[in-house]
Amino acid sequence: MNLNHIRRAALPGIAAVALAASLAACGSSNSSSGGSSSLSGTVAAGGSTAQQTAQQAWYGAFKASNPNVKISYDAVGSGDGRAGFEKGTYSFVGSDSPMDPKADLPAATKQCGGDPIQIPVFISPIDVAFNLPGVKSLNLDANTIASIFAGKITKWNDPAIAKQNSGVKLPSTTITPVHRSDSSGTTDNFTDYLHQAAPSVWTNEHNSDWPLKGGEGQEGTSGVVGDVKDNPGTIAYIDDSGVEKQGLGVAKIKVGSTYVAPSAQGAANGLAASTLAKGGPSTVMTYQINRTTTDPSNYPVFMASNEIACQKYSSSATTDIVKSFLTYIISNQGQQVAAKNAYSAPLPSSVVSAEQKIIAKMG
Numbered sequence: 001m002n003l004n005h006i007r008r009a010a011l012p013g014i015a016a017v018a019l020a021a022s023l024a025a026c027g028s029s030n031s032s033s034g035g036s037s038s039l040s041g042t043v044a045a046g047g048s049t050a051q052q053t054a055q056q057a058w059y060g061a062f063k064a065s066n067p068n069v070k071i072s073y074d075a076v077g078s079g080d081g082r083a084g085f086e087k088g089t090y091s092f093v094g095s096d097s098p099m100d101p102k103a104d105l106p107a108a109t110k111q112c113g114g115d116p117i118q119i120p121v122f123i124s125p126i127d128v129a130f131n132l133p134g135v136k137s138l139n140l141d142a143n144t145i146a147s148i149f150a151g152k153i154t155k156w157n158d159p160a161i162a163k164q165n166s167g168v169k170l171p172s173t174t175i176t177p178v179h180r181s182d183s184s185g186t187t188d189n190f191t192d193y194l195h196q197a198a199p200s201v202w203t204n205e206h207n208s209d210w211p212l213k214g215g216e217g218q219e220g221t222s223g224v225v226g227d228v229k230d231n232p233g234t235i236a237y238i239d240d241s242g243v244e245k246q247g248l249g250v251a252k253i254k255v256g257s258t259y260v261a262p263s264a265q266g267a268a269n270g271l272a273a274s275t276l277a278k279g280g281p282s283t284v285m286t287y288q289i290n291r292t293t294t295d296p297s298n299y300p301v302f303m304a305s306n307e308i309a310c311q312k313y314s315s316s317a318t319t320d321i322v323k324s325f326l327t328y329i330i331s332n333q334g335q336q337v338a339a340k341n342a343y344s345a346p347l348p349s350s351v352v353s354a355e356q357k358i359i360a361k362m363g
């Protein structure tokens with residue numbers, strides 16, 4: 001497949017031209033390497049809106065050393081990103097949930113002409129964020145969160161919330177849950193937490209598409225954040241980088257007997273304690289995440305957002321660019337750039353080591 005010459009239709013999210021300009025601007029301040037390389041060409045990418053800020057920072061730093069490379073990233077959501085990759089629209093994509101082994105994986109294998117690559121590159125907590133004037137923090141357990149998003153708890157002063165928040169003045173305001181309207185890996189990870197941690201309340205399996213009626217749906221991280229900021233009484237699940245500096249309240253989630261605030265380190269600990277799923281191609285890393293941990297050092301609501309790519313492309317220039325870019329973003333420098341700009345957690349060293357072996361075989 002020759003992905004370099006595909007003309008892409010306009011997609012929702014950030015326009016490629018505008019994004020490229022902002023990405024280039026990031027490069028001058030984020031790269032410490034400087035210099036230039038022999039890499040040259042244009043690569044189209046897209047997917048996760050949660051990765052958007054990290055992608056801006058990564059590309060800005062990468063371009064400082066590779067001035068003849070242009071990587072456009074369309075923040076269209078994980079589901080649309082995977083669909084675009086499987087159709088050949090994108091050379092690589094960010095996806096907050098792994099490829100489905102029965103649907104995505106066969107299509108990606110066909111598109112790549114061999115086993116695709118899937119590696120986690122971006123670890124981020126998912127915040128349960130809310131807009132409740134005068135309240136900046138609440139304690140919530142899994143059953144209460146699940147009941148709120150299932151529409152079973154409808155008032156902010158409900159006894160289930162009040163008993164976990166002694167001394168907090170809770171209004172009788174109606175709760176309005178806000179969810180993603182697009183196919184989203186953030187939704188997939190959040191509903192996985194609800195189903196694992198509160199199975200008696202949340203009976204649906206994890207899903208990239210919001211499974212219930214009711215509440216309000218908004219497209220992309222920015223759409224959800226804007227809705228919650230503008231409307232008191234709202235609550236949503238949002239990637240931590242989207243919540244930063246927005247002035248929203250954030251819940252502490254009960255883990256064992258302790259209420260734990262979202263943190264990058266807590267999310268990283270959660271991934272380090274997870275296990276790789278067995279079976280499937282050796283180039284596809286899919287983690288089985290335990291959301292029912294009782295260890296308060298682990299924050300259970302997080303995403304291990306992936307990069308999905310081919311091992312080889314019809315264009316050797318595309319192969320070289322994607323290989324070099326993936327090598328950079330999992331490097332210590334790349335992970336620190338993401339941590340500084342997108343508040344993510346650096347990958348555990350054991351994960352990086354496994355990923356380096358996969359990337360080394362590209363081409």
